[in-house]
Amino acid sequence: MSSTLPLDSARGPLNADGIGKNFDGYWLWEDLSFSLPPGTMTAITGQSGAGKTTLANCLGLLEPLSTGRLTYDDRRIDSLPRRAIAQLYRTTFGFMFQNFALVEQWTIKKNLAVALENKNLRGSTRRQRISDALHEVGLGGREQDPIHMLSGGEQQRVAFARLILHRPQIVVVDEPSASLDETNSATIIAMLRTLADGGAIVVISTHDTSVSSACDQLVDLADAAHGTEGSSPAPAL
Incomplete structure (x- = not known):
């Protein structure tokens, strides 16, 4: 496998500013602010039910935010009309779901x-x-x-x-090690690293510490329901 998979052009970071998600009056998480630079892998961590997949979906514009804003390359993207978001799916975002979304x-x-x-x-x-x-x-x-x-x-x-x-310039991945053995899990993380090394922003929701430790930074949802910021550094590979 190639050491890097370069993008056609470099872009700016994906920034979250005071974002929150509310379900029927219950804050799954709130007041999250962080920056995801190009060329990095970020793990979304937290206990089961903390909203890791929901946050990943919101960052990928698959679900709406309740509060806050998302900007990418100095452009607000969370409030775009559906047609513009569909265009971003074709040009900017890539996804890897737990069920792989294959026919x-x-x-x-x-x-x-x-x-x-x-x-x-x-x-x-x-x-x-x-x-x-x-x-x-x-x-x-x-x-x-x-x-x-x-x-x-x-x-x-x-x-x-x-x-x-x-x-894609932004890659959203949900639980990449789910149902995989240790060898296959390590292989897929190495593959995702090639995308990041090529300039992509890679966001991974995970409960697996071996995955999160391979990332450059963490967005930890442990205290996010209480309005605290959920971003902290992790050692880079």
Whole structure:
């Protein structure tokens, strides 16, 4: 695998300013302020039920905030109309969900081709990029394998290959080590590091200390329900 996966152009940080999430009068977390610079991996940590996935979803504009604001590259993004947010999904954000969001009846190639739909590439170029991405994740030559025949670790590699093809500037990942053994977990974290080293902002919700310790900084939700700031440094690799 390449040591870095560079982006086409560098952007500014993703900043959260006094953000909060309220459900029926209950503050899941509130008054969070932090900055996520390009080229870094940030872990969202906290106990079960603390709202780690919800915060990741809000940072990825998949859920609305109750208070506060998000800015990216000096532009407010949380209050954009849905059409503008949809454009950001195509150009800026990439996601890796726990269920990998793959179509099980499709082949690897067909799943990955979706990431190139808006790239205006010739068929031969698309095929080569898919081939290159699969070699990056150790699945070279397996374009025609159906998703339902793959192990969980292999499906996660396909999901990562999709990120390589999409080349997002902000990557939101939910519990990347869930249901994976130690070896596959370490592999996927190393893959995410290549995205960060290439200039991406990588945000990971996790309960796994081996994942959070591999990140550059933490957003800890332990006290966030009481309005305290939830950002603290973690040792860089």
